[in-house]
Amino acid sequence: MDAISFGTDGWRATLDVFTSGRVRSVAQATADYLASEGHTGETVAVGYDARETSAGFAEDAADVLAANGFDVLLPERDCPTPLVAHAIVERDLAGALVITASHNPPEYNGVKFIPEDGAPALPAVTEAIEANLREPVEGARQGEVREADLVTPHAEHCRDLIDADLSGLTVVYDAMHGSGRGVTDALLEAAGAEVIRERCERDPEFGGTPPEPDEANLQGLALAVDEHDADFGVANDGDADRVAVVTPERGVLDGNRFYALAYDYLLEADTGPAVRTVSTTFLVDRLADAHDCGVVETPVGFKWVADAMGEHDALFGGEESGGYTMRGHVREKDGVLMALLAAAAASERDLDDRLDAIADEFGDIHQDKVSVDCPDDRKSAVLDELEDRLPDEVAGVPVERVNDTDGFKILLEDGSWLLVRPSGTEPKMRVYAEGDSPERVEALLSAGRDLVEPLV
Known part of the structure; x- marks a missing residue:
C-alpha cells in the first residue's frame, strides 16, 4: 500500500x-x-x-x-x-x-x-x-x-457547444497513437473539415516516442502541415485530455499562445473571467482587461483551475501545459473539444493572423522553464530558505512584489516574472520565466537557477 x-x-x-x-x-x-x-x-x-x-x-x-x-x-x-x-x-x-x-x-x-x-x-x-x-x-x-x-454523446455535446461549419478547412490530426484516434479526427470531419491523419493507428508503444505533444515530438506534424498546405495541425496526448496546435508560420504553439488565442476567440461572442495557473502567461490578463473581465490565478494543477471555474463561472480556464476547458462543458481538461475550438477559430480567420493581431495589440510574450534536481524531502526546506533570501532585483530589474500562491512568483517592474515552485510529479524544483524577448527569459532563468541551486 x-x-x-x-x-x-x-x-x-x-x-x-x-x-x-x-x-x-x-x-x-x-x-x-x-x-x-x-x-x-x-x-x-x-x-x-x-x-x-x-x-x-x-x-x-x-x-x-x-x-x-x-x-x-x-x-x-x-x-x-x-x-x-x-x-x-x-x-x-x-x-x-x-x-x-x-x-x-x-x-x-x-x-x-x-x-x-x-x-x-x-x-x-x-x-x-x-x-x-x-x-x-x-x-x-x-x-x-x-x-x-461514450463517443457519440460527447461528440454531440461538443457540436452543440461549438456550432461551427468547417467546410473548406484542412486539418492535420496527430493522435500520437493514443486514445484520440477515431474520436478527435471524427469530430472535426463531422463538422465539415478535411482531415489528414498522422499516427492514428493504435500502438501501445507509441511508435517509440512518449505521447507527449511538445515541440520535440511534433516535428512530423509540422512537416505534414507544410506538405499538405493545411490550415493548421492539432495533436492530443495519450489520453487526449491535452491539446497542441501547429500553425504554418509559427510551428508548434506553446500552451500560453494557444490559451490567448482560444480566450480571444471566445471573447468575440461572449464574456467572462479567465482562470489560469500561476505559471501561465500574463497575456491572458491583458486580454481580460481589454474586455473588462477578471482573471483568477490558481496553483499549478488542473484541479485548482476546475475548482475556480465553478466558483467564478469562468468563460475559459487552463494552464500552459496544454489542458483547457470552457464554460458549458465539464470542468475537466478536454483536448478533443479544444481541437474543435481551434478549428472553429481557424474557419473564421487564419490562426497566424489571429496571433499577429493579439501580438500587435497586447505585445508579444516569451516564456520558458528549466528544472533543478531536488529530492522530494528537500523541497519544503528549499522553499523555506528561499523565502528568507528573496532578492530585491532579478537580472538587473527591481522586484515589484512576490506572489506565494504556489512557490514564489517574483514580479518585476518591467512586467516580466520569475517563478520557483516544487514539481508535483518529479524530484525537481521548477523555474519558470516570462519576458518580452527570448534573451530576457534566458537571463531570468539563469538568475532563477542561481537562486535555487545553492539551496538544494
Whole structure:
C-alpha cells in the first residue's frame, strides 16, 4: 500500500510497481469512499487508455467495484479521459476510475478518480481514498458490468457547444497513437473539415516516442502541415485530455499562445473571467482587461483551475501545459473539444493572423522553464530558505512584489516574472520565466537557477 500515492493527477508508476493487486486495492478504496458518500449501488464508469495493460487493469477495477455492489460502465474501447468525465455528468454517475498514464512512456500506467461532478478530484477526496487503501473484496459480481458508447454523446455535446461549419478547412490530426484516434479526427470531419491523419493507428508503444505533444515530438506534424498546405495541425496526448496546435508560420504553439488565442476567440461572442495557473502567461490578463473581465490565478494543477471555474463561472480556464476547458462543458481538461475550438477559430480567420493581431495589440510574450534536481524531502526546506533570501532585483530589474500562491512568483517592474515552485510529479524544483524577448527569459532563468541551486 505504501507504493500507492495520488499526486497531481492520480497515481502513476512503472509496471513493476503498478500491478493488478494494487489497482484492485485502489478500486476497493474507491468503493469504500463512494459508499461513505452515499453512492452505494449506483453506477461507476471505468475508462482506460490505449496502453497494452490498460484494458486488463480496467477489468480488475470493474471486478472489485461490482463485487462491492456497484454497477460499472465500460467504454466500447480505449477512449479519451474527457469522454469519461462527460459521461459522469451526462449519465448522472457516482464517479469514475480512469486507467491512464497520460503522456508518460509505455512502461508506465496510472489510475485517477473523477468525482460525480466530472471535475478532477481535490486533495480532500484523494486523501480519503488513500486512507481507505486495503485488500479488496473478492467474490462474485453483485453489480452489472456493461459496455456503452461514450463517443457519440460527447461528440454531440461538443457540436452543440461549438456550432461551427468547417467546410473548406484542412486539418492535420496527430493522435500520437493514443486514445484520440477515431474520436478527435471524427469530430472535426463531422463538422465539415478535411482531415489528414498522422499516427492514428493504435500502438501501445507509441511508435517509440512518449505521447507527449511538445515541440520535440511534433516535428512530423509540422512537416505534414507544410506538405499538405493545411490550415493548421492539432495533436492530443495519450489520453487526449491535452491539446497542441501547429500553425504554418509559427510551428508548434506553446500552451500560453494557444490559451490567448482560444480566450480571444471566445471573447468575440461572449464574456467572462479567465482562470489560469500561476505559471501561465500574463497575456491572458491583458486580454481580460481589454474586455473588462477578471482573471483568477490558481496553483499549478488542473484541479485548482476546475475548482475556480465553478466558483467564478469562468468563460475559459487552463494552464500552459496544454489542458483547457470552457464554460458549458465539464470542468475537466478536454483536448478533443479544444481541437474543435481551434478549428472553429481557424474557419473564421487564419490562426497566424489571429496571433499577429493579439501580438500587435497586447505585445508579444516569451516564456520558458528549466528544472533543478531536488529530492522530494528537500523541497519544503528549499522553499523555506528561499523565502528568507528573496532578492530585491532579478537580472538587473527591481522586484515589484512576490506572489506565494504556489512557490514564489517574483514580479518585476518591467512586467516580466520569475517563478520557483516544487514539481508535483518529479524530484525537481521548477523555474519558470516570462519576458518580452527570448534573451530576457534566458537571463531570468539563469538568475532563477542561481537562486535555487545553492539551496538544494
